[in-house]
Amino acid sequence: MAVALITGITGQDGSYLAELLLSKDYKVVGVVRRSSTSAFERIEHLLDDITTVQGDLHDQGSLLGLLEEYRPTEVYNLAAQSFVPTSWNQPALTGDVTALGVTRMLEAIRFVDTKIKFYQASSSEMFGRVQEVPQSESTPFYPRSPYGVAKVYGHWITVNYRESFDLFASSGILFNHESPRRGLEFVTRKITDGVARIKLGMQKELRLGNLKAQRDWGFAGDYVEAMWLMLQQDQSDSFVIGTGETHSVREFCEIAFGHADLDYKEYVVKDERFYRPAEVDLLISDPSKAYSVLGWEPVVGFKELVTVMVDEDMERLSTGTK
Ligand code: NAP
Ligand code: GDD
Secondary structure (H helix, E strand, O other): OOEEEEEOOOOHHHHHHHHHHHHOOOEEEEEEOOOOOOOOOOOHHHOOOOEEEEOOOOOHHHHHHHHHHHOOOEEEEOOOOOOHHHHHHOHHHHHHHHHHHHHHHHHHHHHHOOOOEEEEEEEHHHOOOOOOOOEOOOOOOOOOOHHHHHHHHHHHHHHHHHHHHOOOEEEEEEOOEEOOOOOOOOHHHHHHHHHHHHHOOOOOOEEEOOOOOEEOOEEHHHHHHHHHHHOOOOOOOEEEEOOOOOEEHHHHHHHHHHHOOOOHHHOEEEOHHHOOOOOOOEOOEOOHHHHHHHOOOOOOOHHHHHHHHHHHHHHHHHHOOO
């Protein structure tokens, strides 16, 4: 039986990846960091089918122990301090988890079993002040946040262990991907949650930062399929995963508010607190390598993504479910 160990299983992507791997008959082991409250909101429905274990990317021993005990065939390293603004307030912690945490997992694999296949969750945030449009696997990185800098380290240490120790270590350079399970502080979910609250009379306005920023937004459920495909190849490699389209935060607002018969201009208030010290203005992927090598393509388009997220937030808030 294939055994997958997922770090970050309580996060957006971890929950979709666990569902995908269960549907493929994997034994799924999810690494959860110790907390005084439960972080199982996104995987509550999976708890009977997966094994959750305590571990932390800060702690080398816990990773070694987990690989020894569960002997996974595949490790998906999705755990990170993943919110870009927090990375300016907690840059050292971000580097410790998001950068060095990758090395700790790679070291654990090197010591326990070099046959384990490894997936690293790299990010389009590494392109930062973009050096090329669109961005592909060969576009130089120019990160604009401590998070982006940490992800560049995570990407290159993955490539380095692939080349130095012959590990099967793949890096997925994923552009922004969203879903109704997205954290509420990320702009897409902040908008769809805000739209639902305004429509239901629970909130009067929505305070946002830079509406001009452009992102290549896809659906998280489609992107976890690409992660799995990367580990089914004959050789490990790096792949850009995105839709090849870009849209502004303003466009996202227009569609999200419009879907609830509201005009965003009447509710969105610009707030300096949500501007960043250094912005990533434009991201747009060239995913042609993934299309041709992995045979992967996104299914859910931009408008469908936005409207589904609004609908789910309306449903959640109007029925009082979580
Ligand atoms: P997310 O929802 O923020 O989930 C992050 C996960 O990491 C959570 O399960 C969190 O646990 C866990 N975690 C944080 N610190 C940890 C530590 N020290 N030890 C163990 N686990 C820890 O992120 P996501 O959107 O699912 O993204 C998954 C990965 O892809 C991340 O590495 C992210 O940086 C990367 N990525 C995301 C996108 C995107 O658009 N979503 C794009 C490119 C790359 P708690 O639940 O306990 O907080
Ligand atoms: N969060 C947030 N809140 N962002 C805002 C706001 C706001 O109120 N107003 C405007 N924005 C703009 C940000 O300035 C940024 O340009 C854009 O919306 C997207 O912000 P986020 O949704 O926070 O995502 P991100 O692009 O910074 O980072 C996400 O995508 C990366 C991949 O490119 C995260 O998921 C990262 O973990 C991921 O690596």
